[in-house]
Amino acid sequence: MTVASIPGYRRAGQGQHPVNAHAAYASSLKRAPSQPLIHLPHTLSEITGPTFEHFPDDPKAADLTLGRGGQAIGERIVVSGRVLDEAGRPVRRTLVELWQANAGGRYRHLVDQRPDVALDPNFDGCGHTLTDPEGRYRFVTIRPGEYPWRNHYNAWRPAHIHFSVFGPAFATRLVTQMYFPGDPLLPFDPIYNATADEEARKRLISAFDWESTIPNTALGYRFDIVLSGRDATPMEL
Amino acid sequence: MALIPTPSQTVGPYFAIGCAPGNCDSLAAPDAAGKHIVISGRVLDGDNAPVPDALLEIWQANSYGKYAHPEDTQDKPIEPGFRGYGRIPTDDHGKFRFRTIQPGPVPGPDGKPQAPHLEVSLFARGLLRRLVSRIYFPDETANETDFALSRVEPQRRGTLIARKMPGQSAQFEWDVILQGAGETVFFDC
Numbered sequence: 337m338t339v340a341s342i343p344g345y346r347r348a349g350q351g352q353h354p355v356n357a358h359a360a361y362a363s364s365l366k367r368a369p370s371q372p373l374i375h376l377p378h379t380l381s382e383i384t385g386p387t388f389e390h391f392p393d394d395p396k397a398a399d400l401t402l403g404r405g406g407q408a409i410g411e412r413i414v415v416s417g418r419v420l421d422e423a424g425r426p427v428r429r430t431l432v433e434l435w436q437a438n439a440g441g442r443y444r445h446l447v448d449q450r451p452d453v454a455l456d457p458n459f460d461g462c463g464h465t466l467t468d469p470e471g472r473y474r475f476v477t478i479r480p481g482e483y484p485w486r487n488h489y490n491a492w493r494p495a496h497i498h499f500s501v502f503g504p505a506f507a508t509r510l511v512t513q514m515y516f517p518g519d520p521l522l523p524f525d526p527i528y529n530a531t532a533d534e535e536a537r538k539r540l541i542s543a544f545d546w547e548s549t550i551p552n553t554a555l556g557y558r559f560d561i562v563l564s565g566r567d568a569t570p571m572e573l
Numbered sequence: 574m575a576l577i578p579t580p581s582q583t584v585g586p587y588f589a590i591g592c593a594p595g596n597c598d599s600l601a602a603p604d605a606a607g608k609h610i611v612i613s614g615r616v617l618d619g620d621n622a623p624v625p626d627a628l629l630e631i632w633q634a635n636s637y638g639k640y641a642h643p644e645d646t647q648d649k650p651i652e653p654g655f656r657g658y659g660r661i662p663t664d665d666h667g668k669f670r671f672r673t674i675q676p677g678p679v680p681g682p683d684g685k686p687q688a689p690h691l692e693v694s695l696f697a698r699g700l701l702r703r704l705v706s707r708i709y710f711p712d713e714t715a716n717e718t719d720f721a722l723s724r725v726e727p728q729r730r731g732t733l734i735a736r737k738m739p740g741q742s743a744q745f746e747w748d749v750i751l752q753g754a755g756e757t758v759f760f761d762c
Contacts, residue, residue, distance in 0.1 A: 462593075512582045565578075
């Protein structure tokens with residue numbers, strides 16, 4: 337197969353991703369492009385992307401609760417799942433990064449100066465890992481707190497964890513957020529609700545998971561991440 | 574296809590804590606072949622205000638026009654000191670700057686080589702989904718027949734072409750204008 341006839345990646349269907357111009361999300365108003373995106377069939381530039389074959393494994397980076405000489409404050413949880421393509425095939429050896437607020441709902445970031453919640457000296461709120469040959473990943477962390485934000489009157493973000501995943505190609509790059517089942521704030525969150533398709537939106541909600549729950553230690557949540565799959569037909573012109 | 578893809582969500586304002594370990598503003602080892610260059614610029618919003626909480630990711634071929642990826646099967650050398658990936662946050666003034674090498678041409682789907690270019694992903698608070706763009710180089714005759722550039726209206730193509738810095742042959746400027754006059758071209762990827 338020549339490089340001119342390698343299949344590209346599938347485009348998501350209508351409503352399966354948010355569009356950037358989303359009036360309910362105030363930060364988008366001055367940042368979303370006003371011109372339509374220009375359709376670009378995938379070329380060699382988009383079907384390749386950074387690989388992580390030789391990225392060093394660091395098990396400590398997947399446990400956010402280790403802290404500095406003490407245990408992070410809050411409800412310890414296990415967040416695990418698989419990174420898959422749309423056909424259900426595992427995405428192997430790809431980098432998964434995550435970041436989140438602490439148990440009280442504050443980020444260790446200069447911009448987050450929430451006065452009523454302290455930083456936890458034993459919780460930085462960031463981690464990373466690589467998927468295994470079955471596409472599995474696993475983090476131990478703290479259930480993040482909800483927090484107020486200035487988007488609209490009495491606005492609160494539902495508890496969430498930010499995820500960044502690369503996948504096999506530039507075209508499969510994804511940054512998303514994981515939510516928790518039954519969160520009463522979800523119906524009011526403009527970011528969660530920016531995805532029009534309800535079935536796609538539900539992908540963002542993790543599921544409680546007995547299998548990964550550790551007795552006397554941590555509840556388990558399962559969050560599978562599905563990246564764009566391969567097109568059946570080659571790129572063509 | 575059986576599974577619905579996971580929707581994108583914004584990186585929000587605090588991505589720096591999660592992404593900092595992967596930041597890389599120097600893409601090429603000193604001995605990497607090719608012309609070593611610096612690309613800098615600013616990210617501006619619809620009010621022309623700097624965007625201090627944006628993140629650029631770069632993906633590019635080496636100077637031979639070869640991607641460090643198993644699906645690039647071209648008979649061209651891969652370089653150990655050049656992976657082709659960079660990640661650069663904007664500073665308090667919306668500025669970014671990175672060092673790399675000028676990529677060689679890579680094949681296009683129409684059988685013609687594509688003009689040398691860098692792929693760019695842009696993430697920021699306020700963007701629910703990443704924006705995808707490309708950086709091309711001035712004075713490249715291949716720009717005139719490039720596969721991606723030719724899909725863009727002629728009057729907007731300039732937003733994808735870096736500017737030469739006066740008297741500096743290895744320094745280029747490329748700004749990202751998210752919205753409004755001079756808006757950068759973004760691709761559906």
